[in-house]
Amino acid sequence: MSQESRNAGAPQYAPDTVVVAGGRPPHEPGRGVNVALELSTTFHANGELAYARDDNAQWRAVEEVVAALEGANDGVCFASGIATITAVASLVPVGGTVVAPRHPYSGTRGRLEQLAAAGRFTLRSVDISDADAVAQAMTGADWAILESPTNPTMGICDLRAACAAAHAQGARVAVDNTFATPLGQRPMSLGADLVLHSATKSLSGHSDALLGVIVGDDPALIEALRVERVLGGAIAGPFEAMLVLRGLRTLAVRYERAVSNAGELAQRLEQHPRVEQVRYPGLPSDPGHPVARQQMAAFGAIIGVLVDGDGDTAEAVSNGVQLWSHATSLGGVESLIERRARWPFEHPDLPANHLRLSVGIENLDDLWADLDAALRRA
């Protein structure tokens, strides 16, 4: 395994080329155009690979593509998105301080709260859309683990301001970029030290593989994460990495379609008589829109909706759809709808009538007709 920055000196292709052309074997006569799937767990001695927990060609290909998309030098794959949170948390000095959103992905909150309760570090949870509160929370912090937009409340953090405030205090910043994808937002360019993804979502895009990726520029951080992967053991299976790489090849076209569908649905939902409020950073009415406009190239495919009614009404909408799937998760080609408050581990602040919509790439009018009918019936 080369410890050198993998993307240093790589050609600077546009993102929609990188997803197709990145992470391929060299163009040599007789070589496959795809990375071969390596299932051996051990290798004859004295070669580049020794043992499968250390490295894998499929991981490297995924890392190369995601790092290039994010404008980072290097990356490290993990078994899941939540394993990347655990890995970043492992970088926090014992007894240190971590700043995190008050309403991040519930698993992130659960993991950070669990580690804080065990005395591993102090956790400061902050309203991520309040730039002054975020800046203040950085005082004496060691790491900030940020998310924007947040899952599922669609809070927008001014990432440039947050990174500057953290760095002024000597803190490092990791940004969970799962919702926006690197095509919608590039936190490295806003000052982040690390960017992480649940590649389970849009990067793989087919709801059939779990994987996480962290990318960054600092070789010391990347090496620490590789050591954490080898010794923590949260490694991705090569087959999962192959599925993610295959999904990445179509990310640009999938994302373009899903974002276009989401933008149109958000506008229509805003006018719907059974809808109380829509949260989508692309809507001019959204409180996060002014910041989102500055830092996002596209506004993503996730929408938050408060239905006019209570939790039962929202549940009836999710149960009433036929084309949409009532299911958790997000970022796949198929549209999903879910009342996140149905989970006991979701934040108690989340309104009971909130629905999270993950918009896929189906025909827009079919999606609208199904959703509109479910809203009217509920």
Ligand SMILES: Cc1ncc(COP(=O)(O)O)c(C=O)c1O
């Ligand atoms: C923003 C975000 N980060 C991290 C995760 C965790 O990812 P995984 O399910 O791949 O462990 C999720 C999962 O929903 C997520 O939405």
